[in-house]
Amino acid sequence: xSERLNVKDLITVGxxxxxxxxxxxxxxxxxxxxMVMLALPILAALICGIxxxxxxxxxSKFGMVTLLGVIIGIVMFLSGHTWVPIVTFTVxxxxxxxxxxxxxxxxxxxxxxxxxxxxxGIMGNMLPFFILRDAYMSAMRASMGNDYVNVIAPYLQTNxxxxxxxxxxxxxxxxxxxxxxxxxxxxxxxxxx
Amino acid sequence: MGLKLNFNLDPRTKIIILAVLSFMVFNDASLYVSSILVLxxxxxxxxxxxxxxxxxYVACYILAKLIQIYILPNxxxxxxxxxxxxxxxxxxxxxxxxxxxxxxxxxxxxxxxASMENSSxxxxxxxxxxxxxxxxxxxxxxxxxxxxxxKMRGFGLNVKSLKNPLKLIEFYMVPMLISAVKTADELSxxxxxxxxxNPEPRTHLIEVELTKMDYTFLxxxxxxxGIYAYNFLRGVLIA
Numbered sequence: 001x002s003e004r005l006n007v008k009d010l011i012t013v014g015x016x017x018x019x020x021x022x023x024x025x026x027x028x029x030x031x032x033x034x035m036v037m038l039a040l041p042i043l044a045a046l047i048c049g050i051x052x053x054x055x056x057x058x059x060s061k062f063g064m065v066t067l068l069g070v071i072i073g074i075v076m077f078l079s080g081h082t083w084v085p086i087v088t089f090t091v092x093x094x095x096x097x098x099x100x101x102x103x104x105x106x107x108x109x110x111x112x113x114x115x116x117x118x119x120x121g122i123m124g125n126m127l128p129f130f131i132l133r134d135a136y137m138s139a140m141r142a143s144m145g146n147d148y149v150n151v152i153a154p155y156l157q158t159n160x161x162x163x164x165x166x167x168x169x170x171x172x173x174x175x176x177x178x179x180x181x182x183x184x185x186x187x188x189x190x191x192x193x
Numbered sequence: 194m195g196l197k198l199n200f201n202l203d204p205r206t207k208i209i210i211l212a213v214l215s216f217m218v219f220n221d222a223s224l225y226v227s228s229i230l231v232l233x234x235x236x237x238x239x240x241x242x243x244x245x246x247x248x249x250y251v252a253c254y255i256l257a258k259l260i261q262i263y264i265l266p267n268x269x270x271x272x273x274x275x276x277x278x279x280x281x282x283x284x285x286x287x288x289x290x291x292x293x294x295x296x297x298x299x300x301x302x303x304x305x306x307a308s309m310e311n312s313s314x315x316x317x318x319x320x321x322x323x324x325x326x327x328x329x330x331x332x333x334x335x336x337x338x339x340x341x342x343x344k345m346r347g348f349g350l351n352v353k354s355l356k357n358p359l360k361l362i363e364f365y366m367v368p369m370l371i372s373a374v375k376t377a378d379e380l381s382x383x384x385x386x387x388x389x390x391n392p393e394p395r396t397h398l399i400e401v402e403l404t405k406m407d408y409t410f411l412x413x414x415x416x417x418x419g420i421y422a423y424n425f426l427r428g429v430l431i432a
Contacts, residue, residue: 019373
């Protein structure tokens with residue numbers, strides 16, 4: 001098997017990044033409820049396990065998962081998130097790819113862990129809230145009103161960010177496990193996994 | 194048919210404008226600062242046979258701004274949250290969404306590939322991104338027909354189905370993924386037939402180059418962004 005990515009791999013990457021992006025966006029709509037917005041990475045991590053595990057059945061070369069991360073980051077950037085998702089998604093996807101490589105792209109344990117790492121890239125959508133916290137808060141107090149800020153303010157602390165990252169990682173592991181079950185139940189029977 | 198303006202921007206221009214517009218989410222500016230940036234998607238849509246969406250966009254934006262200026266200071270309680278969410282979503286996100294809509298609906302995939310290869314971006318990025326552009330509309334169509342099919346079986350989006358979300362997710366996800374895998378196979382077969390895997394540099398039927406129109410639009414965008422950035426930086430320095 002050649003190490004270079006051929007056209008088929010590239011098209012597979014494109015299709016699956018569309019699916020993951022659409023899922024993230026659909027759940028992103030829920031973010032307009034103040035409390036749910038902060039739990040958004042966890043929800044996204046829970047939902048993306050199934051397509052990711054199906055994607056892994058098509059991966060046998062280094063670079064495909066990284067490319068998936070880059071593409072998702074670019075589309076996130078183009079659709080109005082900041083440039084931070086490009087960086088986080090690329091880094092997380094690269095680590096996930098290395099983890100997969102260590103398991104030789106067939107170990108179930110490694111693929112579950114790699115989903116946990118990969119999905120941490122979605123924290124890039126949240127990071128601006130934390131980094132620019134003060135500027136963001138004052139802008140929000142002026143624009144969104146005091147009620148909204150008072151609900152959200154206690155959760156924009158650094159400690160909470162760490163908790164959120166850990167929870168997202170765990171949710172990623174769980175959803176990858178669910179993805180494995182769904183894969184066995186539906187796709188292997190249909191002969192496409 | 195009297196006024197037939199040949200209005201066609203280069204995909205690169207569209208993407209640059211999109212990237213610049215996406216800075217607008219960062220903070221909220223008053224209308225006279227951001228008006229140039231806000232008007233760009235409207236002009237693009239208006240001249241490319243999307244007059245209706247251009248009109249809806251402007252109407253929505255003005256409505257949101259009016260709500261912000263006149264109603265919000267007096268609103269309280271639950272109603273305020275709804276109004277705030279609506280008006281700020283529209284005034285921050287809508288320009289970018291409309292620009293994205295314009296980019297996707299007016300760019301042909303071949304045009305996109307041609308212009309990306311002209312600016313020597315690696316093909317391993319160009320091909321997936323063009324697949325993304327191509328596949329998003331058909332995925333949305335697919336989701337719609339899935340919803341219809343489930344409604345026919347008595348499992349539409351209602352209270353009963355929302356009670357067991359796991360089932361809902363499974364019923365949506367599995368057919369979607371199966372068709373996605375099939376689409377991936379078909380697309381790669383089609384592109385192999387077209388010789389996409391040939392490593393030689395490709396020739397293109399469509400001529401893409403940056404025309405006067407592109408430079409004009411880029412210049413307008415730069416001016417608009419300059420005003421915007423100046424205002425933003427001044428605000429930061431004072432505060």
